[in-house]
Amino acid sequence: MRPQLIRELEALLGPKAVLSAPEDLMLYEYDGSVELGAPRCIVFPTSAQDVAGIVRLANRYETPIVGRGAGTGLSGGAIARNGGIVVTFSRMNCILEIDEVNLRAVVQPGVVNLDLSRAVEHLGLFFAPDPSSQKSCTIGGNVSENSGGPHTLAYGVTTNHVTGIELVLTDGEIVRIGGRSIESSGYDLAGLLVGSEGTLALVTEITVRLMRKPEAVKTLLAVYDTLDDTTESVVDITVRAITPAACEMLDGFTLRAVEDYVHAGFPKDCAAVLLIEVEGLKEAVEAQAAEITEVCKKHRAREVRAAQNDQERALLWRGRKEAFGAMGRISPMYYVQDGVIPRTRLPETLRRIDEISRKYDLQIGNIFHAGDGNLHPLILFDERDRAQFARVVAAGGEIMRHCVEVGGALTGEHGIGMEKNELMPLIFTPEDLALMERVRAAFNPAGRLNPGKVLPMGKACGEIRVPPVPAAAATPS
Numbered sequence: 001m002r003p004q005l006i007r008e009l010e011a012l013l014g015p016k017a018v019l020s021a022p023e024d025l026m027l028y029e030y031d032g033s034v035e036l037g038a039p040r041c042i043v044f045p046t047s048a049q050d051v052a053g054i055v056r057l058a059n060r061y062e063t064p065i066v067g068r069g070a071g072t073g074l075s076g077g078a079i080a081r082n083g084g085i086v087v088t089f090s091r092m093n094c095i096l097e098i099d100e101v102n103l104r105a106v107v108q109p110g111v112v113n114l115d116l117s118r119a120v121e122h123l124g125l126f127f128a129p130d131p132s133s134q135k136s137c138t139i140g141g142n143v144s145e146n147s148g149g150p151h152t153l154a155y156g157v158t159t160n161h162v163t164g165i166e167l168v169l170t171d172g173e174i175v176r177i178g179g180r181s182i183e184s185s186g187y188d189l190a191g192l193l194v195g196s197e198g199t200l201a202l203v204t205e206i207t208v209r210l211m212r213k214p215e216a217v218k219t220l221l222a223v224y225d226t227l228d229d230t231t232e233s234v235v236d237i238t239v240r241a242i243t244p245a246a247c248e249m250l251d252g253f254t255l256r257a258v259e260d261y262v263h264a265g266f267p268k269d270c271a272a273v274l275l276i277e278v279e280g281l282k283e284a285v286e287a288q289a290a291e292i293t294e295v296c297k298k299h300r301a302r303e304v305r306a307a308q309n310d311q312e313r314a315l316l317w318r319g320r321k322e323a324f325g326a327m328g329r330i331s332p333m334y335y336v337q338d339g340v341i342p343r344t345r346l347p348e349t350l351r352r353i354d355e356i357s358r359k360y361d362l363q364i365g366n367i368f369h370a371g372d373g374n375l376h377p378l379i380l381f382d383e384r385d386r387a388q389f390a391r392v393v394a395a396g397g398e399i400m401r402h403c404v405e406v407g408g409a410l411t412g413e414h415g416i417g418m419e420k421n422e423l424m425p426l427i428f429t430p431e432d433l434a435l436m437e438r439v440r441a442a443f444n445p446a447g448r449l450n451p452g453k454v455l456p457m458g459k460a461c462g463e464i465r466v467p468p469v470p471a472a473a474a475t476p477s
Helices: 003-013 022-028 048-060 113-123 139-145 189-193 227-239 252-262 282-298 310-321 323-327 343-359 386-405 421-426 430-443
Strands: 041-043 065-068 085-088 095-099 104-107 162-168 174-178 202-209 216-224 246-251 272-280 303-306 333-336 364-368 377-381
Touching: 003 041, 003 048, 022 041, 048 065, 048 085, 048 162, 048 174, 048 202, 065 139, 065 202, 095 113, 104 113, 113 139, 139 202, 162 189, 174 189, 216 227, 216 282, 216 310, 227 246, 227 272, 227 282, 227 343, 246 252, 252 272, 252 310, 252 323, 252 364, 272 282, 272 310, 282 303, 310 323, 323 333, 323 364, 323 377, 333 386, 343 364, 343 386, 377 386, 386 421, 421 430
Parallel strands: 041 085, 065 085
Antiparallel strands: 095 104, 104 202, 162 174, 162 202, 216 272, 216 303, 246 272, 246 364, 333 377, 364 377
């Protein structure tokens, strides 16, 4: 990066808010995905005015800009694919206002997700989107990726809880869209910005909706001896129009790794478990839990038990939320998928994932939001083995293609990023992609905001470009 740009950034932000040494840049060349990309400079703004100044300097020097929260993303969204400036929002981490009466909070993008719920807990309130990384991920990142979590089965994803945004446009102008009301007249620009993965603007302030804690909560653990019985239970719950607050599934391989790490009380000799939570008025919760228990037993659950207290409930959920971390104890690396399928296709999809696992000689653990069909197969591998990594990429591509073939989608909550942008033609027509290009160009005409993300980079919008499967990978020994 040009030394003059570094000097001007230091003059704008102060020398301690600009990093450009190689050893510092290495810490920001990755996120939670398997992708890599080296930035040329890291900056730490503390206000919207700082961000606007950074954008104006980037324009003058024709330099790409990538917004970054905590770096927990799983699709390469916070990686500087084309170098440039990474704008890290960790110092913009203040909860600016809590409006208890109107159930709103105003936060800066660097506020950690769980910290907001902790800040309003004494008021009997919480922030509903709860990604598994909620102890470290930031609300700005949640807005960028339209993050979800286990409890969004009932509450919806991030876009359902954002009512207003302050943002910096690509010319450095600071604007506000939306406000404190859920509905507003005119175009739903907040809905457009949430999930745009930093390709349209840089978000500097967010107004979010808070929820009141329910009167009663009941957490159930259903234990199964076969995967088919587990997935058929989810299908039956769906058919009966039962909507729990959360319905999570862990297969036997995954839950054994979790149990060895967390000691949450998961049985280690089963094929899978469902972690189901219902909430609401006490009487309704009891009735719904009884109906779910009946469904699970009908599909041969060998045990359905309810958490007896808040401590047991918290331990079960800790097991679910720390499952990815538990995998780190048994594998040097894993590749997380994020496909979505109709819930009625769960049984055949898990069978297909098992076939793919055997085809490529890879261990795949299954943990996912069964209630809304959002799959997270974890493909374990050693990144030092490049041939194995090639098989991992090929296996991931087959899983995503299957999700699309059964009527699903490429992402439920992790975003497209640079991981799946070349697969977008599997879902969208050339006309669809051309329209998206026009929307991006309206906000980001020079293409400097998070380049190389979301939309395909192939010359033709309808072209699907994925890494080829090596011959050795296609037929493992």
